[in-house]
Amino acid sequence: MRDDPFSIKGSNDGLLLSIDTSESWQTVTRALADKLDARKQAFAGAIFKVELWERTVAKSELRTLRAILERRGVTLSLVRSASESSLEAAKALDLPTELSKRRQARRRRAKSSPKTVLRKMALGNSEEAGSPGIMFRRTLRSGRTIHSDGHAIVFGDVNPGAEVSAVGDIVVWGSLRGVAHAGSAGDETAVVCALEMRPSQLKIAGLTLSQDSAKHQQRRPAIARIHDQKIIVKAGD
Amino acid sequence: MAGRVITITSGKGGVGKTTATANIGIALASQGKRVVVIDADIGLRNLDVIMGLENRIVYDLVDLVEGSCQLRQAMIKHKKFNSLFLIPAAQTRDKMAVSPDDMVALTDELRQDCDYILIDSPAGIERGFRNALEPADEVLIVTNPEVSAVRDADRIIGLIEAADKGPGKLLLNRLKIDMVNKGEMLSSDDVYDILGLEIVGIIPEDELVLSASNSGIPVSLNLDSKAGMAFNNVARRMLGEDLPFMKLDAKPGLLRRLAQFFGGN
Structure with a gap:
């Protein structure tokens, strides 16, 4: 079955209908109508907020959406968008509006055209996008593991018998004595850094460095990365 | 009275959990505290032997949680201290005979009229350990410098x-200071570096510990023994005294080495 061109999620205050697609408005509204009809009981009496992201939606299109919802007992309580003209259209229909949340808007921006990016920069947005990860604020002890789909930061030691892996980079603000695997999905540019680099095993992407080579043990801050198809550990002074 | 429950555990077997429980229990009782020690190592009971109470067991922990005896009946009074009691483990059953909730209920009852409840945890990370951990207010981890x-x-x-x-x-047990000085054994600093926990006691290796345990008179009753002193110090630290660690340093200082050199001794 094809994925719906929208998603409906529960939030703190009601349901959020998110429309994030380049499909035609007609396709979207038809799929939505089918979905609501299929689960009449679940949605009757519900209150929806709709999130349109950067999509430009005309007043008539928005009116169609509202009609489809209302015919099925669903109230449209709010229109959220990053597009000025969509917000104008909503206001013209007397619907409350809200600007799309920045965090999500930023995520969208990566996909948006250079023109949009430039326009936002011109507006004086000095925030860098960065990339996500997880933070663990304790020593990671033997038998415990952390995995991150982004980067991983351990604020403490990684003890022998413990393991950290990350699709991105690994930063250990402490002594790395266990196993670390950066770039676990194959990213060879991933790095591992630690205040004390004494891993029992260090992996980056598909390469492994075992403890046996004592020259890789650094009692100082060090960084490990791939260079010429080999993992090299370099003390950072 | 609102007694504190302290669980003594280690993960690895044979590092001295039971010895530590018996000795700290006795040391606390000799300081006038009302103490109950519980052997949670069901099926492999030992604490009664080390405390010299083996022959007095009538009811045990499993009888108690199954309701076949009263609390008082399962509490065996120590021969020397009448404020020290042992609740022994059952020898014929296994860890599944007791649940973590049973242990919480039991210790809640004991808290009413005890200062300290020490639980001797079995080795391992399974049910027995869970039983011992669940009611704990505080955990004492015994380890050896290896x-x-x-x-x-x-x-x-x-x-x-x-x-x-x-x-x-x-609690760092069985430290051999001469081996540490030769760099053949982890020092307390090395252990602290890895585990990062406060050390409440360093017990030196001492042959008297074994003979004391075998005779059922724990070494903390023998203040001529270094280990006995060290266990008493642990108890006093638990009671809030700020005691420095015992001088274990057997390494001859420069002066003594010079004296040895010149004195030929």
Whole structure:
């Protein structure tokens, strides 16, 4: 079955209908109508907020959406968008509006055209996008593991018998004595850094460095990365 | 009275949990505290032997949680201290005979009229350990200055933290100071470096510990023994005294070495 061109999620205050697609408005509204009809009981009496992201939606299109919802007992309580003209259209229909949340808007921006990016920069947005990860604020002890789909930061030691892996980079603000695997999905540019680099095993992407080579043990801050198809550990002074 | 429940555990077997429980229990009782020690190592009971109470067992922990005896009946009074009691483990059953909830209910009852309840945990990370950990207000982790014991202590500390009972305190047992000085054994600093927990006691290796345990008169009753002194110090630190660690340093200082050199002694 094809994925719906929208998603409906529960939030703190009601349901959020998110429309994030380049499909035609007609396709979207038809799929939505089918979905609501299929689960009449679940949605009757519900209150929806709709999130349109950067999509430009005309007043008539928005009116169609509202009609489809209302015919099925669903109230449209709010229109959220990053597009000025969509917000104008909503206001013209007397619907409350809200600007799309920045965090999500930023995520969208990566996909948006250079023109949009430039326009936002011109507006004086000095925030860098960065990339996500997880933070663990304790020593990671033997038998415990952390995995991150982004980067991983351990604020403490990684003890022998413990393991950290990350699709991105690994930063250990402490002594790395266990196993670390950066770039676990194959990213060879991933790095591992630690205040004390004494891993029992260090992996980056598909390469492994075992403890046996004592020259890789650094009692100082060090960084490990791939260079010429080999993992090299370099003390950072 | 609102007694404190202290669980004594280690992960690895044979590092001295039971010896530590008996000795700290006796040391606390000799300071005038009302103490109950519980042997949670069901099926492999030992604490009664070390405390010299083996022959007095009528009812045990399993009888107690199954309701076949009263609390008073399962509490065996120590021969020397009448404020020290032992609740022995059953020897014929296994760990599944008791649940963590049973242990919480039992210790809640004991808290009413005791100062300290010490639970001697079995080795391992399974049900027996869970039983011992669940009621704990505080956890004492016993380890030896060797890599494998420290590794297991680290694992146990991780589990204790995950159960929100952390961070726990450390008792470093069987330290051989001459080996440490020769660099053949981990020092207390090395252990602290890995485990990062407060150390409440360092017990030196002492042959008297074994003979005391065999005779059922724990070494903390023998103040001529270094280990006995060290256990008493642990108890006093638990009672809030700020005691420095005993001088274990057998390494001859420069002056003594010179004296030895010149005195030929």
